Amino acid sequence: MKRAKERGLRQLHTAKAISSLPCRGASRYAGGNQDEGTMAKHKSGLFDNIKTLAFALGLALLFRSFLFEPFHIPSGSMRPGLLEGDFLFVSKYSYGYSRYSFPFAASVNWMEGRTSDAMPERGDVIVFRNPDTPSINFIKRVIGLPGDRIRVLDGRVILNGELLTYDRIDDFNFPIPGKPNGPVLRYEEELPTGKSYEVLDMTGFGRLDNTKEFLVPEGEIFVMGDNRDDSEDSRAPNGFGYVPREYIVGRAEIILISFNVFADVSLTDPMSWGELIRGDRFFKVIR
Numbered sequence: 001m002k003r004a005k006e007r008g009l010r011q012l013h014t015a016k017a018i019s020s021l022p023c024r025g026a027s028r029y030a031g032g033n034q035d036e037g038t039m040a041k042h043k044s045g046l047f048d049n050i051k052t053l054a055f056a057l058g059l060a061l062l063f064r065s066f067l068f069e070p071f072h073i074p075s076g077s078m079r080p081g082l083l084e085g086d087f088l089f090v091s092k093y094s095y096g097y098s099r100y101s102f103p104f105a106a107s108v109n110w111m112e113g114r115t116s117d118a119m120p121e122r123g124d125v126i127v128f129r130n131p132d133t134p135s136i137n138f139i140k141r142v143i144g145l146p147g148d149r150i151r152v153l154d155g156r157v158i159l160n161g162e163l164l165t166y167d168r169i170d171d172f173n174f175p176i177p178g179k180p181n182g183p184v185l186r187y188e189e190e191l192p193t194g195k196s197y198e199v200l201d202m203t204g205f206g207r208l209d210n211t212k213e214f215l216v217p218e219g220e221i222f223v224m225g226d227n228r229d230d231s232e233d234s235r236a237p238n239g240f241g242y243v244p245r246e247y248i249v250g251r252a253e254i255i256l257i258s259f260n261v262f263a264d265v266s267l268t269d270p271m272s273w274g275e276l277i278r279g280d281r282f283f284k285v286i287r
Contacts, residue, residue, distance in 0.1 A: 067092060069103070069250065071127055071137065077225035077232070078125070078139060080172045080186060080198050081287060082252075085259040085278070088286065090127045090250040095120060098246045100129045114245055119145060120221060122159075123195035125252040125286050128223075131240045138240075139252060140233050141197070144214070144222030152235060155201055155209040155228060157189070165190040172200055197287045202229040211235050220244050255284040 073086040082088070092101050096116025099109065120126055120142045130136040143157060144150045151158045156166060167190075171183035190196040203209075206229035214234070216222045220242035225231025232239050258281035265272045 068253070069127075070256070071139070071252075073139065076174075076230055077227050078141070079174060079200055079227040079230075081125075081226055082139070082255075083174070083258065083278075083281070085261040086255050086281065087257050087259075088255045089253050091253050092250045094118070094251040095245070095248055098248070100134065100247050100249055114248075119245070120248065120251065121195075122191050122193060123197060126223070127249040127252060128243050129247040129249060131244060131247055134247070137249060138223075140223035140225050140231070142221050143224050143234075144216045146216050146218045146220060148216045148222065149213055150216065150222050151213040152209060152211045155204065155206065157224075159192065162192065164192075165196075169198070172198075197226065199226045199228055200230075202227070208233075208235045214242075217242060221248075252286045254286060255281050257282055 068089040068091055071088055071090055073082045073084055073088070076084055095118045096114040098114045099111040122142055122145060124142045125139065126142055127137055127139045130138055144159065149160050157164045167188040169186050169188055172186040173183050185201040187199050187201060188196050189199045208228070208231075214222060222234045223243055224233045224235065234240070234242055258278035260276055260278050263272075263275040265276050
């Protein structure tokens with residue numbers, strides 16, 4: 001009786017000891033579930049980030065293709081209205097769409113003509129693809145429409161037999177490092193429609209100051225830069241000539257921001273950094 005009682009106590013202690021041992025297999029199984037759950041969460045988070053990025057890029061592409069596209073001014077052919085370092089928005093919907101309206105689709109001939117018959121107006125500032133090299137964008141002002149007769153005589157535009165109106169205003173001075181600086185003659189040029197804008201006359205004997213008479217063909221336009229003696233445009237004998245409507249990207253609307261690319265700025269001199277920004281040109285509507 002006593003031995004049976006002692007055996008019972010030993011079995012009880014053994015059962016308690018066994019029950020207190022860690023279950024390694026179970027721990028490994030539970031840990032495996034936790035690792036798999038963490039990996040699933042990471043994958044889900046990465047997928048969500050990719051979806052968000054793709055959505056943002058899609059919206060940006062739609063905005064750029066159908067509404068407004070940003071451009072910057074690299075040269076001085078449109079001074080004084082547009083300066084090197086200006087960043088502007090071009091409306092894509094103003095004249096309808098063609099294959100050249102879309103940033104990455106111009107190289108494929110998947111679309112003929114334009115979706116609208118809307119024509120630019122004389123005096124509009126437009127961005128267009130160079131008809132000779134469509135990968136390059138130009139920005140100029142529309143002077144002539146289909147059927148117009150245009151001639152330049154002594155630097156003055158004659159449109160359909162009538163000399164445009166020119167009013168002398170204050171000189172333009174735009175210093176450029178490494179080049180002679182000085183006042184440039186500035187005029188207010190007015191079209192028969194009453195629209196006016198500023199143009200420059202750097203010299204009285206520019207190579208494009210006297211031209212033949214041009215007759216603008218159907219479906220094309222005649223463009224000129226506002227800096228008349230420093231612009232390659234429809235006047236140039238060996239230039240791109242007339243611009244077909246299909247090559248128009250859009251109408252220049254507003255200057256968003258402007259950087260003075262000629263500013264003498266030093267990274268070690270924070271006081272000079274303010275010269276880099278042309279604050280007076282922010283959100284300036286393009287005439």
